Amino acid sequence: MLGEGILKGLWETAKNFTGSYVSADRLTTVEYPEQRIAPIEATRDFPFLVFDEENRDGGDPVWEAGLRCVACQICEKECPPKCIYIERSKDKKLDYLGKAQYYPARFDIDISVCMSCQICVEVCPFDAIKMDTEFELSTTDRFGGLLLDREQLAKPNEYYHKIHPAEAAGVDAHLAEEKVKADAKAKAAAEAKLAAEAKAAADAAAKATGEGA
Ligand code: SF4
Ligand code: SF4
Numbered sequence: 001m002l003g004e005g006i007l008k009g010l011w012e013t014a015k016n017f018t019g020s021y022v023s024a025d026r027l028t029t030v031e032y033p034e035q036r037i038a039p040i041e042a043t044r045d046f047p048f049l050v051f052d053e054e055n056r057d058g059g060d061p062v063w064e065a066g067l068r069c070v071a072c073q074i075c076e077k078e079c080p081p082k083c084i085y086i087e088r089s090k091d092k093k094l095d096y097l098g099k100a101q102y103y104p105a106r107f108d109i110d111i112s113v114c115m116s117c118q119i120c121v122e123v124c125p126f127d128a129i130k131m132d133t134e135f136e137l138s139t140t141d142r143f144g145g146l147l148l149d150r151e152q153l154a155k156p157n158e159y160y161h162k163i164h165p166a167e168a169a170g171v172d173a174h175l176a177e178e179k180v181k182a183d184a185k186a187k188a189a190a191e192a193k194l195a196a197e198a199k200a201a202a203d204a205a206a207k208a209t210g211e212g213a
Pocket of ligand 1 (some may be wrong): 046047078079080081082083084109113114115116117118119120121
């Protein structure tokens with residue numbers, strides 16, 4: 001029937017309007033900003049950079065030393081509106097696997113341009129950038145105020161767990177698995193090196209004995 005959808009919509013609105021006087025469940029809005037609805041886990045707006053306090057390579061400040069980002073610049077290249085600006089460090093620091101990696105000396109995101117597509121998150125091989133749920137970011141500074149730098153973007157892994165608990169738990173499990181594999185590989189390499197050194201020493205001793213006879 002022509003207009004059936006409109007009538008259904010109006011009926012739903014009327015039900016909620018009248019029902020809201022007797023049932024709180026019918027209230028579909030709250031009186032913001034005094035009242036707030038907690039964002040659901042899938043909420044996303046702009047990206048932030050995750051740092052791990054326990055994985056930092058000694059340095060300070062904690063947020064800088066613990067950044068997971070290795071400045072590979074994949075997200076910068078893949079960002080459709082090109083609103084990520086990265087400068088790679090000259091030196092390296094150890095990552096959570098104990099591997100020396102570059103880090104971002106500069107990492108800016110212009111959130112006045114960002115379209116919240118999440119592509120940067122999807123392409124990051126290091127789980128270093130995730131989507132935030134913070135939306136109260138308005139400012140009267142139209143240009144500089146919306147260009148967020150490393151320090152403004154850096155947030156601890158605990159924060160990531162708070163806003164996206166299931167997703168963050170999955171990432172932690174994956175990183176722990178990678179760490180176990182890396183430790184096993186390093187142990188096997190160290191044992192192989194020791195065995196090779198022992199064999200070389202035994203060969204040298206056998207050769208010396210042979211020459212002396
Ligand atoms: S969410 Fe999309 S637009 Fe925003 S920084 Fe990431 S890739 Fe760029
Ligand atoms: S956030 Fe991820 S993809 Fe972007 S530079 Fe850092 S490590 Fe690379």
